[in-house]
Amino acid sequence: RNVISNNTQLGISISGSNATAIVFAINGSGVGYSRMKYKVSAGVSPLHIKLRLLGVVSFMTLFAGVIVFRLYNLQSAQHQRWLKMAASQHGSSVEVQGARGTVLDSAGRPMAVSVTSASVGVHKSKIKDLHSLAKKLSPIIAQDEEAIVEKIQAAKKFVWLARGLPRPVGDEISALGLASVSSFASFRRHYPQGRIAGPLLGRVGREGRGQSGVERSFDEHLVASDYRFVVQRDARGRLVKASTSEDYLDAGMSLLRGLVGEARTIGSAEALSLDRDQVWGDFSRKEGVALQLTIDTFAQAILEEEFAVGRSDAKAKSVFGLVMDADSGEILAMAQTSDFDPNQLDNVKPSELRNVVVQDNFEPGSTLKPLIVAAALDEGIISLEQEMDCEDGRYKFGRHIIRDSHPVGEVTVAEVLEHVSYTKLTLPTKRTK
Known part of the structure; x- marks a missing residue:
């Protein structure tokens, strides 16, 4: 109690x-x-205790087996699969576009060079407010808001808004921190001499390949290979390691080593553009081969100016020609009146891109007369005082009849050159053969 x-x-x-x-x-x-x-329980039997213990041990053994099997599956059976997945999430390759080779004149003056620029694109799926985005970009890329909206609405996933912009413009867009907008570093072609030798130099397309003129003829030498970087990031998107998979360059690698461990957080939309900014520099650029022409810029400018004056005075449809070094045969200047500024190609017609001096077919006419007469004089076939009958401008040569636009009769060889007679030129040519 x-x-x-x-x-x-x-x-x-x-x-x-x-x-x-x-x-x-x-x-x-x-x-x-x-x-x-x-x-009141009288006590638990030994058999009951053994059964309970066996159950606990069996459960633990099964649980451990599941863990071991799962570890084997992850680390051995599916090892390559998870490695690829990790690489895709934490690693990526970045291509830095190389600079196209420089074109120089005979004195080493630059006629075509590659300068850094920026291209701006938009990821449509990441846009939250289309009109607000257009309002922010409009004054920077100098495009109308409605035009920007129409471009984006017409796109499926990604659309380029502008290419070949000055580099500071790309930096300004990157500073906005817009997840839907990417600013990519690239190169654009610049022609320091402006309109001088425009048709001769030609143009380069948006993909960096030559489309006409020297740019196209020597494209395989001028074009640059891209410089590929492999970068790795942590879970927050910070750059933790960078290396090159191609073209090991000491100077470039020293820059990359300086980037290792840099913990600047960047969004996925701008990752590529920032990487290109970080690894940019003359030492990491892979340029094409420099090309030096026989063209002299000063001679080219004088020839183009004289052609413009001559065309106006003669009221001719077009004027074209070249200046050649008589000793070496080098072309010092090659010009035509239908020229253009390769820096401003928006309103240039395709026909204006032709270099008519080398691309068009035409009858040489009086251009070859001095050469034919000189060859005949050199062979002793004729003399300047020798008289010839031009047969009133008609001469049958085989099945063909050669006619003069200004028929003449008896004239000397010197007068043949003066009166533009083609009929008598066939005679010394035939004798020379």
């Missing part, structure tokens, strides 16, 4: 495996009690 408190006593009676508990409650108002019965 136990006294629980001043007002309560407890009495318990036990018989075998049964127990009866009687609780007495005593207070100022009287005495009350309650009775309850319960069964």
Whole structure:
């Protein structure tokens, strides 16, 4: 019997495996009690304990087996798969466009060079407010807001808004931090001499390949190979390692080593453009072969100016020609009146891109007369005072009849040159053969 408190006593009676508990409650108002019965365990058998232990051990063994199998599956069976997935998430290759080779004149003055520029594109799926985006970009890339909206709406996933922009413009766009806009560093072709030798030099397309003129004829030498970088990032997109998979360059690698560990967080939309900014420099540029022409810029400018004056005075449709070094045969200048500025090609017609001096077919006419007469004089076939009958401008040569536009009769060889007679030129030519 136990006294629980001043007002309560407890009495318990036990018989075998049964127990009866009687609780007495005593207070100022009287005495009350309650009775309850319960069964007392006589103990757990050894077999029951063994079964419980076996169950626990079996469960732990099965659990450990599942873990081991899963580890084997991840590290051995699917090792390559997870490596590729990790590489795709944390690593990427970045191509830095190489600079196209420089074109020089005979004195080493630049006629065509590659300068750094920026191209701006938009990822349509990442745009939150189209009109707000257009409003921000419009003054920077100098395009109308509605034109920007129309370009983006017409695109499926990605659209170029502008290419060949000055480099500071690309930097300004990157500074906006817009996830849907990417500014890519690239090169654009620049012609320091302006309109001088425009048709001769030709043009380069948006993909950096020559489309006409010298740019096309020597494209395989001028074109540059891209410079590929492999970069790795942590989970937050920070650059943790950079290396080259191609074209190991000491100077370029020293720059890359300086980037290792740099923890500047960048968004996926601008990752490529920032990487290109980081690895940019003359030492990491892979340029095409420099090309030096026999053209003299000063002679070219004088020839083009004289052609423009001559065309105006003679009211001719076109004027074209070249200046050649008589001793070496080098072309010092090659010009035509249908010229253009290769820096401004927006309104240039395809026909204006032709270098008519070398691309068009035409009858040489009087151009070859001095050469024919000189060859005949050198062979002793004729003399300048020798008289010839021009047969009133008609001469049959085989099945063909050669006609003069200005028929003449008896003239000397010197007068043949003066009066533009082609009929008598066939005679010394035939004798020379």
